[in-house]
Every structure is written in structure tokens, then in C-alpha cells.
Amino acid sequence: MSYIKPQFHHPELKKNKVGYYKTDYEGVISTLCAGCGHDSISSAIVHACYEISLEPHRLAKLSGIGCSSKTPAYFLSNSHGFNSVHGRMPSVATGAGLANRDLIYMGISGDGDTASIGMGQFVHAVRRNINMVYIVMNNGCYGLTKGQDSATADFGSISKSGSENPYTAIDLVGLALELNAGFVGRSFSGDKSQLVPMIKAALSHPGFAFIDVISPCVTFNNNQGSTKSYSYVRDHIEATSVLDFVPFEEEIKVDYEDGTSAELELFNGSKIVLSKISSHWDPRNKILAKKYLNESKENGQILTGLFYIDTETESFHKKLNTVTTPLNKLSKNDLCPGSSKLTDINKTFM
Amino acid sequence: MKPTDINDPEYFHKVVDCQYACPAHTPVPEYIRLIAQGKYTEAYMINWESNVFPGVLGRTCDRPCEPACRRVRVEEEPVAICRLKRVAADNKSNVKPFMPQGPFPSNSKKIALIGGGPASLTVARDLAPLGYEIHLYDEWESGGGMMRTQIPSFRLPLEVLNEEVNYILDMGIHTHFNHYVDSMAQILSKDYDAIFVGTGAPRGRQLDLPGYKEAQQHVQIGIEFLANVAFEHTEEIGKKVIVLGGGNTAMDCCRTSKRLGADHVYVVVRSPKADMKASPWEIDDAEREGINILNNLPPKAYVMENGKFIGMHFEHVQAVYDDNGKRKLIPTGEEDLFIEATDVILAIGQDNAFPWIERDLGLEFGKWNLPVLDRNTFQSTLPKVFFGGDAAFGPENVITAVAHGHQAAISIDLFCKGESLAKRPAPMTNLISQKMGIHEWTYDNHIADDLRYLVPHEDNEKALKDRKVEVELGFGKETGFKEAMRCLNCDVQTVFATNLCIECDACVDVCPTDCITFTENGEELELRERLNAPALNKSQDLYVSDILPTARVMVKDEDVCLHCGLCAERCPTAAWDMKKYLYNVTKSYEQDGAGVTI
Numbered sequence: 002m003s004y005i006k007p008q009f010h011h012p013e014l015k016k017n018k019v020g021y022y023k024t025d026y027e028g029v030i031s032t033l034c035a036g037c038g039h040d041s042i043s044s045a046i047v048h049a050c051y052e053i054s055l056e057p058h059r060l061a062k063l064s065g066i067g068c069s070s071k072t073p074a075y076f077l078s079n080s081h082g083f084n085s086v087h088g089r090m091p092s093v094a095t096g097a098g099l100a101n102r103d104l105i106y107m108g109i110s111g112d113g114d115t116a117s118i119g120m121g122q123f124v125h126a127v128r129r130n131i132n133m134v135y136i137v138m139n140n141g142c143y144g145l146t147k148g149q150d151s152a153t154a155d156f157g158s159i160s161k162s163g164s165e166n167p168y169t170a171i172d173l174v175g176l177a178l179e180l181n182a183g184f185v186g187r188s189f190s191g192d193k194s195q196l197v198p199m200i201k202a203a204l205s206h207p208g209f210a211f212i213d214v215i216s217p218c219v220t221f222n223n224n225q226g227s228t229k230s231y232s233y234v235r236d237h238i239e240a241t242s243v244l245d246f247v248p249f250e251e252e253i254k255v256d257y258e259d260g261t262s263a264e265l266e267l268f269n270g271s272k273i274v275l276s277k278i279s280s281h282w283d284p285r286n287k288i289l290a291k292k293y294l295n296e297s298k299e300n301g302q303i304l305t306g307l308f309y310i311d312t313e314t315e316s317f318h319k320k321l322n323t324v325t326t327p328l329n330k331l332s333k334n335d336l337c338p339g340s341s342k343l344t345d346i347n348k349t350f351m
Numbered sequence: 352m353k354p355t356d357i358n359d360p361e362y363f364h365k366v367v368d369c370q371y372a373c374p375a376h377t378p379v380p381e382y383i384r385l386i387a388q389g390k391y392t393e394a395y396m397i398n399w400e401s402n403v404f405p406g407v408l409g410r411t412c413d414r415p416c417e418p419a420c421r422r423v424r425v426e427e428e429p430v431a432i433c434r435l436k437r438v439a440a441d442n443k444s445n446v447k448p449f450m451p452q453g454p455f456p457s458n459s460k461k462i463a464l465i466g467g468g469p470a471s472l473t474v475a476r477d478l479a480p481l482g483y484e485i486h487l488y489d490e491w492e493s494g495g496g497m498m499r500t501q502i503p504s505f506r507l508p509l510e511v512l513n514e515e516v517n518y519i520l521d522m523g524i525h526t527h528f529n530h531y532v533d534s535m536a537q538i539l540s541k542d543y544d545a546i547f548v549g550t551g552a553p554r555g556r557q558l559d560l561p562g563y564k565e566a567q568q569h570v571q572i573g574i575e576f577l578a579n580v581a582f583e584h585t586e587e588i589g590k591k592v593i594v595l596g597g598g599n600t601a602m603d604c605c606r607t608s609k610r611l612g613a614d615h616v617y618v619v620v621r622s623p624k625a626d627m628k629a630s631p632w633e634i635d636d637a638e639r640e641g642i643n644i645l646n647n648l649p650p651k652a653y654v655m656e657n658g659k660f661i662g663m664h665f666e667h668v669q670a671v672y673d674d675n676g677k678r679k680l681i682p683t684g685e686e687d688l689f690i691e692a693t694d695v696i697l698a699i700g701q702d703n704a705f706p707w708i709e710r711d712l713g714l715e716f717g718k719w720n721l722p723v724l725d726r727n728t729f730q731s732t733l734p735k736v737f738f739g740g741d742a743a744f745g746p747e748n749v750i751t752a753v754a755h756g757h758q759a760a761i762s763i764d765l766f767c768k769g770e771s772l773a774k775r776p777a778p779m780t781n782l783i784s785q786k787m788g789i790h791e792w793t794y795d796n797h798i799a800d801d802l803r804y805l806v807p808h809e810d811n812e813k814a815l816k817d818r819k820v821e822v823e824l825g826f827g828k829e830t831g832f833k834e835a836m837r838c839l840n841c842d843v844q845t846v847f848a849t850n851l852c853i854e855c856d857a858c859v860d861v862c863p864t865d866c867i868t869f870t871e872n873g874e875e876l877e878l879r880e881r882l883n884a885p886a887l888n889k890s891q892d893l894y895v896s897d898i899l900p901t902a903r904v905m906v907k908d909e910d911v912c913l914h915c916g917l918c919a920e921r922c923p924t925a926a927w928d929m930k931k932y933l934y935n936v937t938k939s940y941e942q943d944g945a946g947v948t949i
């Protein structure tokens with residue numbers, strides 16, 4: 002068993018705009034089961050951060066407990082990180098985001114971590130529009146504790162031990178839409194061509210960006226009858242659109258046919274180009290998003306893609322009208338401006 | 352692209368870059384692993400089987416394997432393959448019991464070998480165990496050819512050479528030393544069933560410039576000078592020596608001169624340094640000993656003053672390359688350079704010469720006075736006469752002579768048995784999984800990032816005093832181990848099973864050098880462009896699988912694979928396995944009847 006990654010990389014590997022190689026965005030060797038979908042998501046995160054030339058020290062990884070929540074060890078070793086308590090990552094993210102608004106926050110959670118024990122925390126993070134990317138590595142089970150059905154396991158899905166799930170699933174995407182999340186997408190660990198641009202776009206979105214990534218648990222939920230296995234997902238996956246993320250300053254290279262593409266400008270000047278499968282599709286229309294989502298569920302499809310984006314979203318800091326200086330950088334003088342300032346303020350009440 | 356046929360013995364052979372580049376196809380990674388395990392005797396025997404002179408070659412080989420080493424492509428410096436061979440030779444125990452033991456039952460065939468260099472000795476070794484009565488002729492007092500007469504003792508101690516020559520002679524070879532064969536007709540008239548000519552390229556070139564006649568006694572031919580030194584006929588030289596030529600012979604001549612008492616030694620080369628034929632390490636070694644190498648200076652004249660030889664004139668030139676890379680040396684017009692000298696040594700090339708072969712025997716000669724030969728069988732136009740080594744296609748090196756010897760031995764054996772020479776024995780190959788446990792391998796798959804270790808050298812002062820003091824001291828066991836760990840185990844192959852793959856991408860994600868891509872199939876050139884990391888090195892193959900359930904194929908670029916086994920460790924279904932590929936060129940005494948027709 003290898004514990005250390007070889008130091009060599011492909012000789013043709015290029016540095017990105019901020020002078021880093023892709024390998025500079027990697028973490029230690031994964032200890033997850035060989036073939037776990039989570040590892041592919043880690044790799045997609047590495048690709049996305051490298052490609053948008055994010056400086057690793059500007060990002061903080063936050064997670065709860067679970068195989069999924071372990072993954073921050075396997076990417077972005079040069080970033081900040083906090084591995085919190087089961088289901089409690091959103092509150093840590095809220096606190097961290099308040100203390101230092103300059104960092105980019107990436108929350109990594111599992112379906113157990115989010116849809117069961119952490120549900121209460123999750124919904125409030127969405128509602129508050131915390132400035133973060135929130136990725137759920139969704140394998141329909143509690144991988145770390147040996148594969149019990151989770152709250153996202155589909156009704157009737159068969160577990161490795163052969164039992165049928167008697168409960169209906171919580172659809173985290175539907176929930177996020179319902180709670181007015183400003184960026185909602187779903188992807189598949191096995192589809193990097195969709196997942197990588199989606200992560201890039203999410204990183205450029207102010208406010209809460211939610212991505213539900215179907216990620217097969219190769220050990221406990223990749224059996225026949227499971228609706229989260231590699232083969233089941235591949236057979237039932239349906240993409241709403243092909244997504245392309247175009248960073249600020251770069252030109253859009255691909256020519257899309259009129260009427261089949263939508264171009265969305267993000268607040269930082271970057272663009273998302275969606276070439277649409279259906280000409281009625283508009284990711285700015287939440288009603289339509291919900292409609293498509295429900296229809297696909299009825300048809301037994303797993304719909305993926307960027308479902309909804311609110312490009313004018315009002316982030317947490319905007320709502321609270323916090324100062325632009327990160328709170329952790331405010332000095333004693335800023336916080337206690339002295340008695341004369343107090344007198345001035347008091348005067349305004351007189 | 353079509354799915355790769357991994358049953359083609361050459362497919363995985365090519366992935367073992369060093370072995371593939373070695374003329375004798377020595378299983379390099381296999382012996383390096385044995386060195387790392389401290390199994391020096393076994394490592395030596397693997398070498399001995401393939402290249403016959405591990406101790407000699409571990410010091411003197413031209414190392415075509417090293418530039419081919421994968422490490423060059425992923426790091427910078429190759430594994431010190433050659434010097435590791437020496438570690439095996441230096442530390443082995445008694446190897447004789449592992450060699451074929453005579454006396455061998457006779458097959459009543461007689462073979463003559465003309466010349467006692469590595470080519471002939473290899474033929475002798477490969478044929479003696481089969482019962483051939485072998486007669487070896489050489490003009491010198493002992494065997495080894497140019498390994499003895501040319502390669503100086505400070506690079507190759509006599510004991511090392513004698514030991515390895517004697518392993519062969521002790522197999523019951525009939526030696527005829529101090530015997531210059533002056534007539535092929537005479538040899539043909541004897542009762543030899545076949546004759547092998549391994550006489551080398553024995554003639555050094557002269558350089559007739561103005562003043563040559565007068566200066567003649569101060570001008571020597573390099574290979575004659577070295578032979579005279581080797582046999583102690585020459586024991587000193589003047590104080591100021593000019594060596595002409597930029598190859599390895601020049602390097603040996605200048606370093607030998609220094610040891611015979613010259614104070615100022617100049618190697619003067621017509622061409623730029625980058626174009627010199629000498630191996631870079633030979634140039635380094637010469638420079639380390641205080642030898643001056645001057646470039647872009649073609650010689651113009653030998654200069655006499657008052658009837659005394661005083662030195663040489665050289666013209667200044669500049670190298671100009673045309674669009675095809677063809678070089679022209681253009682005079683710069685600067686004033687000629689005069690270099691003072693007492694002696695001049697010519698090391699400007701060797702020619703083949705066969706004055707002893709009559710031209711009316713049906714043995715044809717072609718271009719450059721070289722025999723007309725079949726490239727694969729080494730047979731001449733006179734069916735019972737075979738050639739090999741420098742005598743076959745012009746001057747090369749020891750390992751090439753050995754490789755020729757193996758093939759010539761096979762041809763001679765087939766010829767004596769009355770079989771077709773075109774039916775060559777197939778290589779012996781073997782592909783075995785290295786899996787020991789779930790993620791455990793029988794080989795050390797950790798990739799060492801150590802830089803190449805340097806071989807320690809004897810102090811200049813001590814080395815230059817005595818031409819028999821070996822300059823290179825060799826790696827000790829500890830450094831040998833560390834250097835051995837740099838080997839990437841390129842013979843442990845990544846073998847893909849299409850039917851097991853669930854396309855989870857784990858291997859793609861973990862591969863440190865981005866070798867693996869799952870994608871739609873296509874034409875090779877186009878496919879190379881759109882892999883996760885473009886496969887621009889076309890000399891390295893793409894490994895393409897059959898069609899997978901998602902209608903894609905797995906494409907692996909063999910170019911910079913580290914053979915780290917991470918793909919196989921991360922694969923949930925063991926669709927990747929690490930399998931050791933052993934490829935062994937079959938020698939005449941190892942044939943089992945199976946063969947490939949060329």
C-alpha cells in the first residue's frame with residue numbers, strides 16, 4: 002500500500018496564472034476505498050481550483066464527519082481547513098465566514114452529514130445565504146459506518162445486505178431551491194466534464210452555491226438494485242445542459258447556435274455559457290427548474306446540470322451590511338473608538 | 352486505434368526502455384532489483400547470461416541504455432545502470448558453479464574463431480556448452496581483443512578482464528595465441544565446420560599533412576600507442592603531447608599520455624565541443640585530470656625548426672549548419688594557432704582491414720571494404736563464414752560485439768545442424784502478477800526522488816602516478832542500494848483487463864503523471880492530442896483497450912508512466928494489475944525448438 006505520492010508529474014504540465022502546478026492543489030494519498038466516487042470529486046476540485054488559478058491560501062475547506070468529510074485531506078493541502086463535528090460544518094462555516102470574509106469557503110459534506118444529523122444546520126446556512134460552496138458527496142448511504150441507508154437513499158433502492166429502503170428520499174436539490182439558494186446544481190462524480198466547470202462557477206458565485214454530486218460508494222452501495230451505483234447512474238443520467246465556465250477577461254471561444262445557448266455573467270465578470278438541451282430551459286427561472294426536476298423524477302431520470310442561478314443574489318454580508326474589512330482584522334481602536342466617538346453617537350439619539 | 356496486442360513480445364519489451372535499448376537486451380530492472388536486495392551473485396548471473404562481461408561492461412560500457420532510461424523523461428538523470436552492473440560484479444561470490452560446467456559431450460563439430468575480442472568470446476561461450484570444439488586465434492599473447500589492447504588499465508583493471516575472459520576459455524576452448532591468421536584460404540582448407548571472423552577494426556588512420564615526412568617519428572597512431580602501452584612496449588612519452596581527434600580513443604590517449612609523464616596534454620578537435628564523439632563522461636574524466644580540450648581547430652601542418660619537431664599549426668574555424676543540420680566548418684580568418692609539442696597522437700578513426708582474406712574465395716566485400724553480410728544472421732556470401740563485432744559493420748563497442756556474437760552463435764549452430772538460418776528462436780517471455788495482498792506488491796513501488804549518485808574517483812595525484820591505478824572506485828554497497836532504488840521498475844507492466852473495469856476514474860485521478868484517459872476512440876495522431884496529458888513523444892506507444900460499456904476506450908500513454916502501481920492500488924476491481932515482464936533473448940545453448948521466422 003502506498004502512503005506517499007510520487008513527487009514527479011507530467012513533464013508537460015504547465016503552471017497556471019498564479020504560478021502553481023496542478024500538483025500544488027493536490028492533497029495526501031487517499032485512504033478511501035479504491036474506486037470511491039468521492040476521490041473523483043476531490044480530483045474535480047483540484048482541477049477546478051488549478052484551472053481558475055485560485056491561490057490555495059485564499060481558500061478554506063470545512064467538513065463534518067463521514068468518508069466524504071475526510072476528503073479535504075486529499076485535495077488542497079496548501080489551503081486552510083477545519084474538520085468539524087458530524088453535521089455541524091455549516092455553523093463552523095458561518096462563524097468562519099463572519100470572522101474573515103476574505104477567504105473563499107468550500108464546505109464538503111455527505112448525504113448523512115447533511116440530510117440526517119446536519120439537516121437543521123444545512124437549511125439555515127441556505128436560508129442565510131452564507132458565502133460558500135457547499136458540496137454534498139451523495140452516495141445514498143453512511144459509507145463510513147458501513148453503508149446504512151441514508152435519507153437520500155431512493156425509495157425501493159436495495160442495500161448491499163439485500164433490504165429494500167421503505168422511505169422516500171429527501172431531494173437536497175429540491176430543498177435548496179425551496180430555500181431560495183442562489184446557485185443550485187447536480188452532477189455525477191464520473192462526469193468531470195460537467196462537474197469541473199460547475200465547481201468553477203460555484204466558486205465565483207457570491208452567496209450560497211449548492212452542488213449535489215452523486216458519488217457511488219463502491220464498497221457498500223454499488224450493488225445490483227442500488228440506485229446510486231455506477232451502472233444505475235450511468236443508465237439513468239440526463240443532463241439539462243452542457244456547461245462551460247469562462248473566467249473574467251477570457252473570451253468565449255465556442256460558438257453556440259442561436260437559441261440553444263445562454264450566457265450568464267457572474268458578479269466578478271466571469272461568464273457561464275450553457276448550451277441547452279431544451280430550448281425552453283432558462284436556469285434563471287426557478288419555477289421551470291422545479292418543474293423539470295419533478296418531471297425527471299417521475300420519469301425515473303437523474304437530472305444533472307446547473308438548475309438555477311440567481312446572478313443578483315444578496316449575500317450574507319450584504320444582508321448584514323458588515324464592514325468590508327474582515328472582522329478578525331479589526332483592531333482594538335476600530336472596535337473601541339473611544340469615549341469621544343461614543344459621545345458623538347449618543348448625540349445622534351438626542 | 353485497434354486494441355493493443357500485449358501478446359506481441361515486443362510490446363512490453365519496448366516499455367522496458369533500457370533493456371530495449373541494450374544491444375544484448377540485458378534485463379536491466381531485474382538485475383537492479385536483485386542488487387537492491389543484496390543478491391549480487393544473482394544480479395551478476397543475469398548480466399553474464401546476456402552480456403558475458405558484466406565486470407568489464409560495468410566499467411566501460413558505452414551505455415546506450417542510459418539515455419533511454421525513463422528517468423530522463425520524468426526527472427533528468429538516468430539511473431546509473433552501468434555502474435550498478437559493477438556493484439554486482441564487485442560484490443558477487445563465486446559464480447562459477449552457476450555457469451555451464453564442462454567438459455561438454457562433443458557434437459563432433461569444429462569451429463574456428465579468428466580474433467579473440469568480445470564477439471569471438473561470446474560465440475565461444477554460447478557454442479561450447481553445445482559440444483562444439485572451438486579454436487580461437489588471436490595475434491596477441493592473450494584473449495580479450497581491444498578490451499585488453501585498447502581500454503586502459505586505469506579504466507579496466509587487468510584482473511577484472513582476465514577473470515571474465517577466463518570464465519570462457521576455461522570451458523575448454525582451444526586457444527591459438529600469438530597467432531596472426533594471414534590466410535583465410537588456409538583456414539578454409541582445415542576441417543572447420545564453420546568460421547567466425549571477429550577481428551575487429553584494427554587499422555588506425557594516418558594524417559598526412561605538410562611536414563609529416565620530417566615529423567613522422569614523433570607521430571603515433573592512437574590505437575597502436577595504446578596497445579604498446581598495454582603490453583608495456585611503450586613506457587614513456589615526451590613532455591608536450593598533442594592528441595588529434597574528439598572520440599573516446601582520443602580521451603584514452605590523452606589520459607594515458609599524462610600517466611606516462613607528459614606535463615602538457617592538448618586534445619585538439621576540428622569540430623565544436625557539442626559535436627565531439629567521445630562520451631560526455633569520458634570528456635569529464637579527461638578534463639578532471641587537467642587535460643585541455645581545444646575545439647574548432649583543424650590541423651594544418653607539422654612544424655619543424657632546425658631539423659627538430661616543435662609542434663603543429665591549426666586553423667581557426669567556425670561551425671555553420673544548413674537547414675538540414677549539415678555542418679560546414681568555415682575558416683574564421685584568424686591567425687593560425689601554433690601549439691608546441693614533443694609528440695603527436697592520431698586518434699582520428701579506425702578502418703576495417705582484411706588483408707588476410709583472399710579476394711577469390713567467394714567472400715564478397717562491399718562499401719568501405721566491409722564484408723557483405725546478412726544483417727540478422729551475420730552470414731557472409733561464403734555460407735560457412737560468419738562475421739561479428741567491429742569486423743561486421745565497422746567500429747562500435749563491446750556490448751554490440753557481444754550482441755552480434757549471440758546471434759552469430761545461433762546462426763552457426765543452425766548452420767551446423769543443417770537448419771534454416773531464418774528460423775530464429777523466439778525470445779523467452781513471461782508475464783507474472785506482482786500482487787501479494789490487496790495493495791501489496793512483490794516489488795518496491797515507492798518512487799525515490801533521489802538525484803543520481805556520483806561514483807567516487809581516486810585522487811588525481813595518486814591516479815596520475817600509475818597508469819594501473821583504477822580511477823573510478825565504484826559505488827559502495829550503500830550508495831549502490833540507493834542508486835538501485837532510483838530504478839522505476841519499468842519491467843513491471845500495467846496490464847489492463849477491459850472486462851473488469853467499471854469506469855470509476857480512480858486510476859485516472861490517482862495517476863501522478865496523467866498517463867490514463869478514458870475517451871472516445873480515434874486515429875492515433877488525433878487521439879494523442881486529446882488525452883488528459885497530450886502524448887507528444889511518438890516514440891512511445893499508446894496502450895489502447897477494447898471498447899468499454901460507455902462506448903469509450905482506455906488509453907494509456909506509456910511515455911512517462913512511473914510504474915508506481917497506484918492505478919492498480921486504487922482500482923476497485925483489479926482491472927489494472929502490475930505484472931512483471933521478463934524478456935530474454937534466447938541464446939544458442941538455451942533453444943527449445945520454438946522459433947520465429949524472419
Ligand SMILES: Cc1cc2nc3c(=O)[nH]c(=O)nc-3n(C[C@H](O)[C@H](O)[C@H](O)COP(=O)(O)OP(=O)(O)OC[C@H]3O[C@@H](n4cnc5c(N)ncnc54)[C@H](O)[C@@H]3O)c2cc1C
Nearest residue numbers: 466468469470489490496497532550551740741747748749
Ligand atoms: C581506444 C579504444 C577505447 C575503447 N573503449 C571502449 C569502451 O570503453 N567501451 C566499449 O564498449 N568499447 C570500447 N572500444 C571499442 C571496443 O573495444 C570494440 O568495439 C570491441 O572490442 C570490438 O570487439 P570485437 O570482438 O569485434 O573485436 P576486437 O576487440 O577488436 O578484437 C579483435 C581481435 O582480433 C585480433 N586480430 C585481428 N586480425 C587478426 C588476425 N588476422 N589474426 C589473429 N588475430 C587477429 C585483434 O588483434 C584483436 O585482438 C574502444 C576502442 C578503442 C580503440
Ligand SMILES: Cc1ncc(C[n+]2csc(CCOP(=O)(O)OP(=O)(O)O)c2C)c(N)n1
Nearest residue numbers: 067068069087111112113114142143144145
Ligand atoms: C454525532 C455523531 N453521530 C454519529 C456518528 C457516526 N457516523 C460517522 S459517519 C456517519 C455517517 C456518514 O455518512 P455520510 O455523511 O453520508 O458520509 P459518507 O461516509 O457516506 O461519505 C455517522 C452516522 C458520528 N461520527 N458522530
Ligand code: SF4
Nearest residue numbers: 034037068144218219
Ligand atoms: S465506504 Fe463507500 S463512501 Fe466510504 S470510502 Fe469506501 S466507497 Fe467511499
Ligand code: SF4
Nearest residue numbers: 862912913915916918
Ligand atoms: S503505474 Fe499507473 S498510476 Fe503509476 S504512473 Fe503508471 S499509469 Fe500512472
Ligand code: SF4
Nearest residue numbers: 852853855856858922
Ligand atoms: S480504477 Fe479500475 S475500474 Fe476504475 S476506471 Fe480505472 S481501471 Fe476502471
Ligand SMILES: [Mg+2]
Nearest residue numbers: 111112140142
Ligand atoms: Mg454518504
